[in-house]
Amino acid sequence: MADFLLGGQIDPAQHQRTDQLTTVSSGDFTTHGVIVGMTGSGKTGLGVVLIEEALSAGVPALLIDPKGDLTNLCLTFPGLAAADFAPWVNEGDAQKAGQTVDEFAAAQAAAWTKGLAGWGIGPERLAALRATAEFTIYTPGSTAGVGLDIIGSLDAPTGVTDAEVLGDEIEGFVGGLLGLVGVDADPLTSREHILLSNLIMTEWSAGRSLDLPRLVGMVQQPPLRKLGVFELDQFFPPKDRTAFAMRLNGLLASPSFSAWMAGTSLDIDAMLRSADGKPRCAIVTTAHLSDEGRQFVTTLILGKLVTWMRKQSGTTDLRALLYMDEVAGYLPPTAAPPTKKPIMTLMKQARAFGVGVVLSTQNPVDVDYKALSNAGTWMIGRLQTDRDKQRLLDGMSAASGGVDVKAVGDTISGLAKREFVLRRAGKDQPEVFTTRWAMSYLRGPLTREQIAVLMADQQTNAPVAPPAGSPLPPPSPATAAPAPAPTPAPVPTATRTSGSDVPLMPEVADGVAVRWVDVAAPWLADVGADPAGTAWEAALMCRVSMRFDDAKVDFLHDQEFEAVFFPLSEQIDPSRP
Incomplete structure (x- = not known):
C-alpha cells in the first residue's frame, strides 16, 4: 500500500504549518472518503491532490466532473516554464492582475515552481506522473473531447448472469432515459419504466444486445404477452404505447442527439487501464449538459461501474478510485434520482472489491447522511452555515460514535482557506492540515476549444449512428x-x-x-x-x-x-x- 501525501499538519490556533506531513494510506480509501467545504475553501484543490497521489501510486481513477474543474488534471507541465502556462491562463485573471497574458503566465510558472518546491516536489515528480498515467477527458453528448457512446451501454453485459446485477443496471439506464424525455418514473409504479425494463431484461437474459432505436421500436410491439399478471394491452394499451414510442423517437430524431451515439464504448475496463495495463485518469465532464443529461450520463457510468465491480475478485488493496465532484444533486437526502441507488451500492459494497469512493460537496445538508456515514475518511474545510456543519457532524457521529463532536465543530469554525479537519478511518482524534501544492495547474474549468486541443490525439472518429429519424416498425393492424x-x-x-x-x-x-x-x-x-x-x-x-x-x-x-x-x-x- 502507498501513502498519499495530502499536505502537512498545522497549528489550528496560529494557522502555521508544522514539520509533520499529512499522509493517508491508500488502503484507507477502500472505506471511502468525503471532502466537504464551501466555495473558496480549497476543496477542489484537495481533490486534485488526492487524485494525483492515487495516479502516482498506479491506481486508476474514474472522475465524474459536473463543473469542469477536474479537467485541470491534464495541465501538468514538468518544465514549469512560462511558455507552458501561457496557452492556459485566463485572460480575465491576467487583466485583474494588471498584467499581459505572458506576464501573468510567467508569474503563474514562478508561483507553481515555488509552491511545489515547498513540498519537495520538483520537475521529475511531474514528469513521473505524466509517464505513469494516461489522461482522457470524455465529453458525452459533445465532440469537444473524447466522445462516449452512451447508447452503446445497452450492449448485453458479458460474463454477468445475476438477475439482480442486471436489474440494477437496467433500472439506472431506464430511469435516466425517462428523465431525458421528462417522465418522472418510479421503478415500481411507472408503466413506462416497467415496460422498458422488461424489454431490456428479456433481451439481455437471452444474451442479445440492444440499441436505443431498436428499443423504441419494441415499445409498440413488445415480445411480451404479460407484465405481471395482466395482459400487456390491459397494462399498457397499444395507443398509449405508440404515444410513448413517439415521445422517445422525438429524442432520437433530434440532430443534437447523434453525438450521444458517437465515440468510444462505455467500457469500465478500458477507461481504467490501457491495453498494456497503464493506469488511466478518466475524466467524464458533464458541465456542458442539462441537469437531466448529467443524471442520465452519471447513472449509466455508475451502473456500469457496479456491474464491473461485481465481476472482480476480492482484495484489501485499492484497485480503483471513483471521485465524484459536487455530489449533492446525485445523492439527496429525501428524493431518489436514478443516481442514488448505485452510489449507495458502491458505498456499502465496493470496499470488498478494492474500489474506493470519494464524494465531494459544498452542501452537506443536501446529501443523504446515511451515505456519508459509510465513509471512513473525512476531510472537512470551511462551511458556509451552521446547518451545514451540524449535518456533517451528525453523519460523522453516525460513522464513529467516539468522535468528540463539539471539539470537531469548534475546530471547523476556525479553519482558514486550504485548511481541513481530517478524521481517519478507525481513529477518533481528528487532525488539522493544510493541503500541499497541486502539481496540476488549477486555472478553473476548460473551454470546449481547450478540451479539443488537449484531446486532439485521442479523439476517435467513431461512426455516428444515423439520426433516428429512421422510421419505427409499422404499427400492427389486425395482428x-x-x-x-x-x-x-x-x-x-x-x-x-x-x-x-x-x-x-x-x-x-x-x-x-x-x-x-x-x-x-x-x-x-x-x-x-x-x-x-x-x-x-x-x-x-x-x-x-x-x-x-x-x-x-x-x-x-x-x-x-x-x-x-x-x-x-x-x-x-x-x-x-
Missing part, C-alpha cells in the same frame, strides 16, 4: 393471432445477404391481406423467425377452417388448422410448412 398454435416441422433459420435488405416494403398485389406477426407468438422460433430481429421478411400463412355437420346423428364439430411457410423460396412445398 395475426398466434392461437391456435400450428405445429410446423422445423425449418432452418432464414439467411439474408445485405443486398437483399430494402428500406420499403415491396408492393403486394391488390386483394392480398398483409399482417404483421405478433412477436410474442410462441411458434416463431419453430419456423426459424427471430422475435428480436430488426428486419421484416415475407412469410405465407394459410388457415383452413372445417365444419363437420351431420344432423342425422346430431353431430357438429369445428376444426381449424394453420400453416406458416417461412422462409419463402421460388417454389413452395406444401408438405413442409
